[in-house]
Amino acid sequence: MPKIVDHGERRTELAEAVCRVIARDGVQEVSVRTVAAEAGWSTGTLRYYFTSRAELLASACALVIERVSARIGELRQTGDIRWTVRAALLETMPLDERRRTEETVAFSFLALGLGDPALAAVQRTHFEAMYRLCRSLIDALGDLNLLADNAIPREAAARRLHAVVDGLALQGLARHLDPKEMTAQLDSYLNDLIVPEN
Amino acid sequence: MPKIVDHGERRTELAEAVCRVIARDGVQEVSVRTVAAEAGWSTGTLRYYFTSRAELLASACALVIERVSARIGELRQTGDIRWTVRAALLETMPLDERRRTEETVAFSFLALGLGDPALAAVQRTHFEAMYRLCRSLIDALGDLNLLADNAIPREAAARRLHAVVDGLALQGLARHLDPKEMTAQLDSYLNDLIVPEN
Numbered sequence A, B: 001m002p003k004i005v006d007h008g009e010r011r012t013e014l015a016e017a018v019c020r021v022i023a024r025d026g027v028q029e030v031s032v033r034t035v036a037a038e039a040g041w042s043t044g045t046l047r048y049y050f051t052s053r054a055e056l057l058a059s060a061c062a063l064v065i066e067r068v069s070a071r072i073g074e075l076r077q078t079g080d081i082r083w084t085v086r087a088a089l090l091e092t093m094p095l096d097e098r099r100r101t102e103e104t105v106a107f108s109f110l111a112l113g114l115g116d117p118a119l120a121a122v123q124r125t126h127f128e129a130m131y132r133l134c135r136s137l138i139d140a141l142g143d144l145n146l147l148a149d150n151a152i153p154r155e156a157a158a159r160r161l162h163a164v165v166d167g168l169a170l171q172g173l174a175r176h177l178d179p180k181e182m183t184a185q186l187d188s189y190l191n192d193l194i195v196p197e198n
Helices: A007-025 A032-039 A043-049 A053-075 A081-090 A097-111 A117-143 A154-173 A179-193 B007-025 B032-039 B043-049 B053-075 B081-091 B097-111 B117-143 B154-173 B179-193
Strands: none
Touching: A007 A032, A007 A043, A007 A053, A007 A097, A032 A043, A032 A053, A053 A081, A053 A097, A053 A117, A081 A117, A081 A179, A097 A117, A097 A154, A097 B097, A097 B154, A117 A154, A154 A179, A154 B097, A154 B154, A154 B179, A179 B154, B007 B032, B007 B043, B007 B053, B007 B097, B032 B043, B032 B053, B053 B081, B053 B097, B053 B117, B081 B117, B081 B179, B097 B117, B097 B154, B117 B154, B154 B179
């Protein structure tokens, strides 16, 4: 009897292997061969799912966006908006091993990608997802009149939040800031962004 | 008669070759062999100056820091502080091909470096230089009572400025923002940071 194969599950398994290779060895080590070895598959079987390095990298980036979004989606179920905004942004920052791996994957395209339009498109996906998150958080705060500066347009507020969070995440990845410093910087920013509780 | 060799000049020449390889092919392509080919040297001669890939990368990063610092140093000779702050920060952002190459070199270490302490140290040098620049600009503004928010400690103001500038530079490198958008975001931030002219 033929084994029933869950193709979605196998693709996820491979994307996870790509993430592990990036986190451990750097994005330059990702290839059909190294990922097959990491996953314990033959390169022939892997090629049934992904035919190029660009597709492998895209799958890893998509997996990271999906997982971070899922965690943030769960957070939004809870009540307090100030808590939710902070918790959502912290999910995108390299504060522990899991998030460090995710951010390494998300930013690793920067070192490649200049010449390859497929990789450049994958990289843009990540930045657009982060901008949309920032914009949705700013909108949620604005709708409740919780933005300290009422004069700033929401798009500008969202872009600035995005720059701050990306800058802190980058500095965390480079170990210029440690997790405590990243969190303190984010808190200081949110403290000025959001109307104080009374 | 033996040729007189200017060793400093030769090291600079090689560091420039490293920068060209990174900008064109990505940091993963930097090796003693590729840089020798780029510079039109034999690998043997190159090894007289740099014995490892880490040393080559470090030389490229040091060259970028030196050149950006030199340009900023010249700016400071002029009068108006508001203009100087803006111009100094713009020198560190990927707004044209030259600055795009410099920023690509400065950030390309992120994709490597996890396992290599020598590369991690080089990368930290870049972030520390940027923080010191931000701190010196905040100090210059503060000393003239030009910081709009007097309550924020200077270290916190400098760290926030650093996060904003790094975030914008990163988003520019990834082509999430174009040069006009990067400049507009920086101007919007400086507009809130600095006391308006009267």
